[in-house]
Amino acid sequence: MPYxxxxxxxxxxxxxxxxxxGGGRPSRDLVxxxxxxxYHNNSNILKCSMDYIVKDRxxxxxxxxxxxxxxxIMNGAFCEYTCALGRKPGKSYQANQFQPGDMVYWxxxxxxxxxxxxxxxxxxxxxxxxHKEGFxxxxxxxxxxxxxxxxxxxxxxxxxxxGNRWWCSPRNRGR
Numbered sequence: 001m002p003y004x005x006x007x008x009x010x011x012x013x014x015x016x017x018x019x020x021x022g023g024g025r026p027s028r029d030l031v032x033x034x035x036x037x038x039y040h041n042n043s044n045i046l047k048c049s050m051d052y053i054v055k056d057r058x059x060x061x062x063x064x065x066x067x068x069x070x071x072x073i074m075n076g077a078f079c080e081y082t083c084a085l086g087r088k089p090g091k092s093y094q095a096n097q098f099q100p101g102d103m104v105y106w107x108x109x110x111x112x113x114x115x116x117x118x119x120x121x122x123x124x125x126x127x128x129x130x131h132k133e134g135f136x137x138x139x140x141x142x143x144x145x146x147x148x149x150x151x152x153x154x155x156x157x158x159x160x161x162x163g164n165r166w167w168c169s170p171r172n173r174g175r
Contacts, residue, residue: 001104002035003090004074005119007083008066013090017046017070017119026068046070050130051110064113071128073108076120077169093170100141102168107135123156123166139165 005015009023014035022028031043047053048071052062062068078092085091107128108115115125127149128135134148152166159167 001078001092001095001098002074003092004076004079006076006079006081007089008117010083010089010118015090015119016074017072018067020118023066025064025066027066029067029069031069043069046072048072048107048128048130048136051107051128061111061113065116066113067116067119070119071107071110072105073115073121074105074119075103075166075168076122077102077167077172078104079120080169080171081122095140097170098140098168099165100139101143101165102140103137103165104140106137106147124158127152 002016003014005017008027011020011022013019014033016036017034018029018031019033020027020029031037031046046069049055051071052059053068053071056062057068079085080093083089085093103123107130108121109126109128110130112126115121129149131146134146135152136144137147138144155164156166159172163169163172
């Protein structure tokens with residue numbers, strides 16, 4: 001799996017969405033140096049058309065973000081919510097260490113600048129409210145779901161013993 005991008009101050013280490021070359025608000029995040037750029041070559045797929053990133057880049061909530069290149073975030077479970085899974089920064093677990101329905105990406109809340117300090121979050125952080133009835137999330141097996149926030153908060157409020165599709169780190173699941 002690509003590296004989620006845990007640790008805002010990690011400079012020069014590619015993640016799924018960008019490589020951070022400098023800190024600040026906004027950070028100097030280069031999409032064309034991301035781990036997945038060779039597969040999509042298009043920065044527009046990183047943006048929800050309902051997010052400030054497309055609608056209003058002058059909005060104060062958008063300006064407070066460090067990460068201003070994507071509307072989506074990757075689940076920190078894929079790097080165990082740490083900068084250095086193993087001995088070297090930028091490492092992540094392999095896809096075969098997860099269940100097919102485990103959630104990889106979702107839309108972060110537009111008004112939560114803290115969710116955009118990097119390209120990853122814990123499942124307990126706020127999710128998008130741009131869409132009236134839910135938000136988009138993608139799983140390990142590549143299926144995409146439109147999820148009702150009520151269901152999300154029931155499932156993702158805290159990590160249950162043994163994990164679930166949001167709290168899916170192999171350590172949490174005993175793998």
